[in-house]
Amino acid sequence: MATTTATVGRGPVHAVRLGWERGKLEVKEFFRQRESVVFTLAFPVILLLIFGSVLNYNIPGNINFSQYFVPGILASGLFGVCFQTLAIQISIERDKGILKRLEGTPMPPAAYFLGKIVMVLTMVVLESIVLLAIAAALGKVTLPDDWHRWATFIWVTVAGTAAGSLLGIAFSSVPRSGKSAPATITPIALVLQFLSxxxxxxxxxxxWLQHVGALFPLKWIAQGYRSVFLPDSFAQQEAAHSWEHGRLALVLVLWAIGGLVLAIRTFRWRAGKDS
Amino acid sequence: MAGDSTRGAYRPTRAFVHSGRMTDDVAIRVRGLQKTYGDHVAVGGLDLDVARGECFALLGPNGAGKTTTVEILEGYRPRSAGEVTVLGLDPRRPTRDWRARVGIVLQSTGEFEALTVREVINHFALYYPAPRDPAELIEAVGLAEKATARAGTLSGGQRRRLDVALGVIGRPELLFLDEPTTGFDPEARQEFWDLIRQLSAEGTTILLTTHYLYEAEALANRVGVINNGRMIEVATPATLGGRATAATVVSWDARDGRQSVSTDTPTAQVSKLSAEFGGEVPGLTVARPTLEDIYLSMINAGKGEQ
Structure with missing residues (x-):
């Protein structure tokens, strides 16, 4: 047999190209699995519809709770897509041997993670658009018309996605098996939502619960989104009587760095011994 | 053409080139391979040589160390001791170039359920520098009719074909096949064997692990029997365990019931019987032990030693 002398593609361009292809494939796979679409994407929409109509009372700062709820559900939608989806999905992929199969190919490892980023960003953008469109149609949110609020929206989203995704990759090693992954990861996300x-x-x-909540990224993403969608006067009602953009950015960046270190140290392509 | 000038240029070092080719003829070389987990010895000093182009079958009961050995060769597991070379590289530190030359067909797991056969194969082709043509490969593994079907809807045999397709998409020089036909019906198994024979005919080196002795006999040039983490014997399927020279059992229907004789000279025995019966011998069978008989006696002898 003719021995192939060709060498495998190298360098960042090759990895990005394969990462993009993997991302497209993952998005396709995701949308063909009805359970994952309902569980991840539709769940926050359902919560928005239920809570938005039930919790119809005024809160200090002269706004309605349903207006306060919109940035919160946007933030937990984002965190669900990044943290929950990645932690559960990667845990299942490891358990099923999908990662082992990939390890046995010449795929550059970076392509796998780039593919996950493409998938997560696609879902975050979609989720945000759907939630904001519904909230706007119901009159629960006034979409800002000045660019620096949108700029805040974008950097909070990017930093929140980075922190949530890296933590999700790190947490994928926590469940003992793919089967137990949803039961291990989902309560963590739920408790965080109540604290944030x-x-x-x-x-x-x-x-004291505020202090606990303030340790985790979800509280800060929600606060960042409130600074985008609530009137500036509401900043007085926040814990520090300010939107705290500086601290918000710092917390998310620290979580992203911590998540990255944890992910690098704990990521395994195989389950079991010798992994 | 270019070949002539190359040959001329290399003439002074032909001896060197020749010896280089000699080592290049070895696909897998294992010496004294050991793998221990705490006190448990999974592999205890195993030797193995597989030549390029050969189809080699590893036989052995569950827990004998087959999978551990193969996973060390595939670059998945570190070893505790011993020398291992696979396609000229120590698989303890696999490179991406090496990965492109090695195909791995793992035990099936049922992945990519929501993607079609064509989507999965097209995607994996992107990983390799000189992949097979995905459409031709889909045809070759007999999945043409299922090309647009989702992987989740395939039967067990079809899934295995997809696994093999993913294992060979990169034109590997060496293919690892781990229990490829477990759960197949006999017809699917025959078709699958044809596929493996075709890959072997194209020059792909194949290391196969299997529980089915007749599978090893149908496909392999040589078989190695592993038990208790050691290689007990390596031979061709026809000669394993002295099978070629083992006593032959001649049986026939005598006037007072079925009779059997174990003999080293079966032809003489049959001639004698033929003379006695005056021609045709009723119910005559002449049988050498099957590979399975030999294998079981080897494994049971191993149990006695323990």
Whole structure:
């Protein structure tokens, strides 16, 4: 047999090209699996519709809770797509041997992670558009018309996606098996939502719980989104009487770095011994 | 053409080139391979040589160390001791170029359920520098009618064909096949064997692990029997365990019931019987032990030693 003398593609261009192809494939796969679409993308929409109509009371700062809920559900939608989806999906892929199969090919490892980024960003953008469109149609949100609010929206989204995704990759090693992954990961995301000012006004939590919530990224993503969609006067009602953009950016960047270090140290292509 | 000038240019070093070719004729070389987990010895000093172009079958009961050995050769697991060379490289540190030359067909897991056969094969082709043509490969593995079907809807045999397609999409020089036909019906198995024979005829080196002795006999040039983490014997399927020279059992229907004689001279025995019966011998069978008989006696002897 003729021995192939061709060498495998190298360098960042090759990895990005394969990452893009993997991303397209992952998006396709995701949308063909009805359960994952309903569980991940439609769930926040359902919550928006239910909570938006049920929790119809005024809160301090002269706004309605349903207006406060929109940035919160946007933030937990983003965190769900990044953290929950990645942690559960990668755990299942490891358990099923999909990662082992990829390890046995000449695919550059970076392409796998780039593909996940493409998938997560696609879903975050879609989820945000759908949630904002519904909220706007119901009159629960006024879309800002000045560019720097949108600029805030974009950097909070990017930093939140980075932190959530890297934590999701790191957490994919926590469940003992793919089967137990949803039951391990979902409660973590739920508890974070309760601690982060999604279902309640954050400042209504006892102060010690506020301190706990403030340790995690979801609280800061929700606060960042409130700074985009609520009037500036509402900043007075926040825990620090300000939107705290500087601290917000710092917390998300620190979580992203921490998640990256954890992900690099804990990521395994195979389950079991010798992995 | 270019070949002539190359040959001329290399004439002074032909001896060197020749010896280079000699080592190049070895696809897999293993010496004293050991793998231990704490006190448990999974592989205890195993030797193995597989020549290029050969189809080699590894036989052995569950827990004998087959999968551990193969996964070390595939570059998945580190080893505890011993020398291993696969396509000229130590698989402890696999490179991406090496990965492109090695095809791996793992035990099936049922992945890519929502993607079609064509989508999966087209995608994996992107990973390799000189892949096969995906459409031709789909045809070759007998999935042409299922090209646009989702992987989740394939039967067990069809799934295995997809696994093989992914294993050979990059034109590997060496293919690892781990229990490829477990759960196949006999017809699917025959078709699958034809596919493997075709790959072998194209020059692909194949290392096969299997539980089915007749599969090893149908496909392999040589078989190696592993038990308790050691290679007990390596031989051709026809000569394993002294099979070629083992006593032959001649059986026939005598007037007072079925009779059998174990003999080293079966032809003489048959002639004698023929003379006795005056021609045709009723119910005559002449049987050498099957590969399975030999294999089981080897494995059971191993149990006695333990």
């Amino acid at each position: 000012g999604v279902y309640f006004v954050f400042t209504d939590l006892p102060s």
